Amino acid sequence: MQVRGSVIKSIDSFVADVHSSKYEDWKKGLSEASNLLLSSVSTSNWYPVEPGVIAPTQVLCDMFYQDKKKGAWESGRYSAKMGLTGIYKVFVLISSPAFLLKRASRVIATFYEPTDLTVVDSTDNSMVIQFTKLPIKNELIEYRIAGWMEMALEICGCKNLNIDITKSMAQGRDRFETSITWD
Structure with a gap:
């Protein structure tokens, strides 16, 4: 961990x-x-x-x-x-939100180990992301990750962004899940 x-x-x-x-x-x-x-x-x-x-x-x-x-x-x-400034800012600015989030498993694995993240539902303006493995079952980690995703999507240009934590491993669920919508 x-x-x-x-x-x-x-x-x-x-x-x-x-x-x-x-x-x-x-x-x-x-x-x-x-x-x-x-x-x-x-x-x-x-x-x-x-x-x-x-x-x-x-x-x-x-x-x-x-x-x-x-x-x-x-x-x-x-x-x-x-983290998403400098050379990474260009990548984020030219990425669509869906493109960025679909690659989130690779991104999150560079910061937390072990992790397992899957995009389970995706539209042009929404996405459900599930983590079935995190380095530790802790609410603060989950909220840090959700906050990170929110700012990354804002940098991508998302408007009217809403991120809800719908399931929490820290609260005994088998996964940490976020539901994300934007305009």
């Missing part, structure tokens, strides 16, 4: 950019293991998901958001915004 270092870096950058006045307080709230990872993380290496993503996201949600789901979602959006 691992996560790519770039995901860990994006959480650190999110807090430093969005909650800069409380950044040092956030770092003090992290465990020794999480702080050690943050101080030595390489964006291309794999790290344990608990100290790398879940614990830092939990602390940021506890400190800055009344609704932890919103905090995880916003952190995921930020991660997409940062």
